[in-house]
Amino acid sequence: MRRRVVVTGLGAVTPVGNSVAETMESIRAGKSGIGNITLFDTTDFAVKIAGEVKGLDVSQWVDRKEARKMARFTQFAAVAAAQAIADAGYTKETLSSEKAGILLGSTIGGFEIYESSVKKYFDAGNSRIPPLTIPTFIVNEAAGNVSMLNGIHGPSWTLATACASGTDALGAALDLIRSGRVDLCVSGGTEAAITGFGIGCFNVLQTLATDFNDDPTKASRPFDRDRQGFIMGEGSGILVLEELEHAKARGAKIYAEFLGYGASSDAYHITSPNPDGSGGALAIKLALEDAGLKPEDVKYYNAHGTSTPVNDPAETLMIKKAFGDHAYKMKVSSTKSMTGHCVSAAGAVEAIISIMAMNAGFYPPTINLENPDLEHGCDLDYVPNVAQEGDYDVFASGSLGFGGHNGVLIMGKYKA
Numbered sequence: 108m109r110r111r112v113v114v115t116g117l118g119a120v121t122p123v124g125n126s127v128a129e130t131m132e133s134i135r136a137g138k139s140g141i142g143n144i145t146l147f148d149t150t151d152f153a154v155k156i157a158g159e160v161k162g163l164d165v166s167q168w169v170d171r172k173e174a175r176k177m178a179r180f181t182q183f184a185a186v187a188a189a190q191a192i193a194d195a196g197y198t199k200e201t202l203s204s205e206k207a208g209i210l211l212g213s214t215i216g217g218f219e220i221y222e223s224s225v226k227k228y229f230d231a232g233n234s235r236i237p238p239l240t241i242p243t244f245i246v247n248e249a250a251g252n253v254s255m256l257n258g259i260h261g262p263s264w265t266l267a268t269a270c271a272s273g274t275d276a277l278g279a280a281l282d283l284i285r286s287g288r289v290d291l292c293v294s295g296g297t298e299a300a301i302t303g304f305g306i307g308c309f310n311v312l313q314t315l316a317t318d319f320n321d322d323p324t325k326a327s328r329p330f331d332r333d334r335q336g337f338i339m340g341e342g343s344g345i346l347v348l349e350e351l352e353h354a355k356a357r358g359a360k361i362y363a364e365f366l367g368y369g370a371s372s373d374a375y376h377i378t379s380p381n382p383d384g385s386g387g388a389l390a391i392k393l394a395l396e397d398a399g400l401k402p403e404d405v406k407y408y409n410a411h412g413t414s415t416p417v418n419d420p421a422e423t424l425m426i427k428k429a430f431g432d433h434a435y436k437m438k439v440s441s442t443k444s445m446t447g448h449c450v451s452a453a454g455a456v457e458a459i460i461s462i463m464a465m466n467a468g469f470y471p472p473t474i475n476l477e478n479p480d481l482e483h484g485c486d487l488d489y490v491p492n493v494a495q496e497g498d499y500d501v502f503a504s505g506s507l508g509f510g511g512h513n514g515v516l517i518m519g520k521y522k523a
Contacts (some may be wrong), residue, residue: 113348115194116345117345118190118343119343119390135494138445140447144306181248186343199256210260211250212297213297214508215266217299224236246265274516294345295452299341303459330480330487331414331476332479334413371387385425394517409503410503439489443474461502462518472491501520
């Protein structure tokens with residue numbers, strides 16, 4: 108018998124809330140977290156909007172002295188992990204004696220550290236490079252700090268598959284627990300790429316929306332005819348995954364069961380998904396096989412839904428290929444319409460949103476969907492503009508990353 112894995116703790120820092128409860132209040136209300144960029148001067152930038160994390164008091168969760176040694180992406184992970192660990196009923200003392208690990212997704216890391224340190228290097232020479240530059244900007248430092256802050260002595264790993272990182276990290280954590288290497292794993296994703304360098308790099312790729320600076324909340328519009336590009340977001344989503352019997356033995360509350368995971372590669376293009384949807388469809392099919400489910404068992408699909416001209420038709424076709432006729436009977440939505448694209452954190456944040464929505468009995472909306480792009484095949488039920496009530500017990504969530512990385516997870520209500 109394969110070890111069953113459940114979700115026992117959740118933590119989130121997002122553009123629409125600095126906790127799971129705040130995030131879900133915004134999601135249910137269809138509230139956008141997109142606004143004017145405040146983290147750097149956008150005077151000379153074509154893109155002036157993003158989904159920033161706002162008003163986060165890191166010191167509520169992390170010692171101020173320790174937080175000062177962390178890049179922004181690490182602070183987000185540290186706060187979300189602290190929330191999830193407390194939510195699961197653990198403390199540093201109880202975790203330190205557990206067979207526990209950490210597996211986080213992060214690709215960009217401490218861009219603001221890298222950016223400022225390189226500037227000092229070119230302006231004043233190598234002697235002016237801050238001593239903690241390397242330990243703060245490299246992507247594994249979020250997992251390392253979560254380990255140190257919480258007394259976790261098992262594997263502490265970081266997985267980088269671009270925008271699929273959060274989903275893939277959760278899938279790899281699922282396998283870690285199933286294999287018996289750990290009994291529980293703190294897993295998810297984190298990212299903070301809203302810097303001049305970050306926005307500049309994505310803008311020259313022509314992936315960001317530039318025509319909505321005067322109307323930020325309307326900028327992220329997945330599957331809509333007038334979409335232009337994605338809106339950069341930031342934040343972290345962390346889940347505590349636990350072997351079922353281990354969770355039951357300590358009387359843990361269970362949010363959901365992690366039923367299956369699938370991954371694939373497009374082997375097509377470095378930044379664009381395969382327009383025929385075959386790579387993503389394979390990941391969905393593998394996730395269904397892993398979960399032992401049929402396509403019709405999935406009632407809701409949280410889409411990658413980036414609001415780019417290329418992604419949305421390709422992903423719609425991917426869903427149709429994997430689910431067949433059932434694609435037209437299920438609900439599909441993109442919560443990036445509210446959060447923006449949180450890059451490596453996206454898949455984990457979207458898993459949390461989907462878990463909470465499933466348990467609360469509603470389908471999250473795709474806001475700003477005013478004119479579905481029927482010309483390019485975007486004709487599914489994307490839950491336009493307002494949340495819809497509904498009772499369902501299984502959802503899937505997909506993430507697609509630069510490099511052709513595809514990850515899909517399937518979770519459901521726990522049934523004894």
